[in-house]
Structure formats: C-alpha cells, structure tokens
Amino acid sequence: MDDKQCIIPTMKVKIEIDTHTFVRFWLVVIGFVLAGLAIWSAQVALIMLGSAFFIAMALNPPVNAIARRLPSKSRVAGTAISYIVVLILLAAIIFLVIPPIVQQTAKLIAGIPALVNGAIEQYGGLKDLIYQYNLQPQLDAVLRSINGSATALAGAFGSNLIAGISSVFSFITSTILVLVLAFLMLIEGPVIMKRIWSLYVDKERMEYHRGVIGRMYTVVTGYVTGQLAVSAVAGAVAGVAVFILSLIFNVPLNFAIPTAAIIFVLSLIPLFGAMIGAALVSFILAFNDLTAAVIFLVFFIIYQQVEANYISPKIQAKHLDLSALAILVAITVGIYTFGIIGGIISIPIAGTVKILIEEYFARRRRIFKAEQTNTEKLLRAVKD
Numbered sequence: 135m136d137d138k139q140c141i142i143p144t145m146k147v148k149i150e151i152d153t154h155t156f157v158r159f160w161l162v163v164i165g166f167v168l169a170g171l172a173i174w175s176a177q178v179a180l181i182m183l184g185s186a187f188f189i190a191m192a193l194n195p196p197v198n199a200i201a202r203r204l205p206s207k208s209r210v211a212g213t214a215i216s217y218i219v220v221l222i223l224l225a226a227i228i229f230l231v232i233p234p235i236v237q238q239t240a241k242l243i244a245g246i247p248a249l250v251n252g253a254i255e256q257y258g259g260l261k262d263l264i265y266q267y268n269l270q271p272q273l274d275a276v277l278r279s280i281n282g283s284a285t286a287l288a289g290a291f292g293s294n295l296i297a298g299i300s301s302v303f304s305f306i307t308s309t310i311l312v313l314v315l316a317f318l319m320l321i322e323g324p325v326i327m328k329r330i331w332s333l334y335v336d337k338e339r340m341e342y343h344r345g346v347i348g349r350m351y352t353v354v355t356g357y358v359t360g361q362l363a364v365s366a367v368a369g370a371v372a373g374v375a376v377f378i379l380s381l382i383f384n385v386p387l388n389f390a391i392p393t394a395a396i397i398f399v400l401s402l403i404p405l406f407g408a409m410i411g412a413a414l415v416s417f418i419l420a421f422n423d424l425t426a427a428v429i430f431l432v433f434f435i436i437y438q439q440v441e442a443n444y445i446s447p448k449i450q451a452k453h454l455d456l457s458a459l460a461i462l463v464a465i466t467v468g469i470y471t472f473g474i475i476g477g478i479i480s481i482p483i484a485g486t487v488k489i490l491i492e493e494y495f496a497r498r499r500r501i502f503k504a505e506q507t508n509t510e511k512l513l514r515a516v517k518d
Contacts, residue, residue: 364449
C-alpha cells in the first residue's frame, strides 16, 4: 500500500451559535459581574444584616424557652426579656473592662517621667563616650528628628481625636441598628416562615425543604451556643489564673474579672481571638509585674492546646463536621472579605454550605437510584 492510499481525509467542523444564545451568555456573565460589584459595594450593610441574623439565631432558643414559660406565651415579651439580659451583660463587660485598662494606661503615663529621668542619668554617663567618638552631630540629628515627629503628632492629634469620636458614634449607631434588626427578626421570623411554607403546593417538597432548613438552623444555633460556652470556659480559666497571680505577685486583685471579660469577648473570634486577648492581658500585667505577665502568657498557651484538643471538640463536635482546612479557608475568606465579623460568622456559613452540598448530592443519588430501579423494572417487563 503506497503513501497516497494511507492519507486520512480531514474533516472541518463548523459550530454555529445563534444570536439569542450569544446574547443570553453575555447577559449572564454581565449579571454575575454586576451582582459581585453590588455585593462588594453593600458589604457594610451585609455585615450588619449578617450580624443581626446570627444574633437572632443565638437568642432564638432562649427566647422560645422564656416565651413558653410566660403566662401569655408572648414572643415579644420573651424577646424583650432576652434583650434586657443581653444589654445588662454588655454594660457589665464595658464597666469591668474599660476602667482597669484606663487605670493601667494612666499608670504607664505617670511612670514616663521616671523613665525619662533614668535615661537622662544614663546619658550623663555616656557623655564622655559621645565626645570621645565625635557622635554629637548624629545625636543632634536624631533629637531633631524626634522633635519633628512629636510636633507632627501633636498637630494631627486634634484631627485624629475628632475622627476617633466620629468612629465611636458610628460604631454605636451601627450596634443599635443591628440590635433593632435582630429584635425584629426574632419577633417576625416565625410569622415569615409560616407564610413561606404556606406558599408550597407540593407538601412533600415543602417537608423536604423544611428539613434542610432545620438542619441549617441546628448547625448555626449549635455553633453559636457552643462558641459562647467555649469562650465562657476560657474567660473563667483566665480570670482564675489572674486571681491566683494577684495573690503571689504585684498584680491588682480587681483585674481578675476584667481579664475574664476580655478573654470571653475576644475568644468569640475563631482560631486567634483568644491569643489576642491573652496578649492584651499579658501586656497590661507587664505594667505591674513582668514575671506574672510571662507566667500568664505561658499558662494560656498551654490552656489553648487543651481547649483545642479536648474542650472545643467535646462541645462543638455535635454541631460541626468540618475539617481544619475547611475552617481555616472559611475564616480567611470571611476576614479578608468582611473583616472580623466575617471571620466570626464564616464557620457557621461554611457549615450551612456543607449541608446544602450534601443534600444536593444525596438528592442526585436518590434520583439516580430511582431511575435505575425504573429501568430495571422496564427491562424485566420487556423480557416477560
């Protein structure tokens, strides 16, 4: 067989796309881009709505329990009682945390003159060395630079103070709005869900969706209550540790309760929040006794290992089934997208996404098995 007979003819395939499909494809792409831009632009509002939603989810179990025990069975009254308790706790935390920090800061400022005097005395001892090696020009340049930086800092202090006050008022306004949104969600949530379920015509489909929503609700509320429990244990342990240190070292006895409050609040941030709180407490303790600060930091690092391997898995194992990689990815995406609040709510969101993915594949398996069963029945019927 010669070479000419071995030539394989090539085929050219021409793909034609109608105008309607082309336009629809680009409309979908543009729609996704616009939706992403809208989400990015509204991230502050989304953070506030997400925070209100998770506060409502966390308070829903106690609201239900209180409402069932009230003579009127009023959900509004149960929500109001829960809110009063939460506001009292917030006020107690602020009252316990801020004064000791201000007191320690004032103590540091009061000790600055002593530090300056010590530096001046040491400078007097080094004066001969400076003259010997002709370091006076370099020293004068450093002092001029420090003086210029201090002048610039003093000039910007007024504007920074105004910006700080504005930020505080903005934070207070946002917090009030979030609490109001959560209050309304707690009151109107059950009514809205009843209306949604009443729109279903297919009861079987409605029960299926209700089951999925129930699983998601269990994950979110379980995680929130579990994280509160873990944070409470961490705060109690830290408070007891500081109390014991105050009996041995020169540490204020009244700093134990603020320590518990600081660790409790910051431990709500997953992974690294507790260590931030421990570093802050150690920094404040160092103003009084450096040894006590080091001992507390080492102790809390050891406690963190116990919490990560025993306490937290015992409390959270029933609610979350996420790997360490999935949790880290969720926290990273949440923090870099929506800040600290995003990091807090990222784990329950990841848990709900996991449930949706599991339900999707489970439903596809059920459909596939049903189709396979129907096919086998049809084949048997043909054979018969």
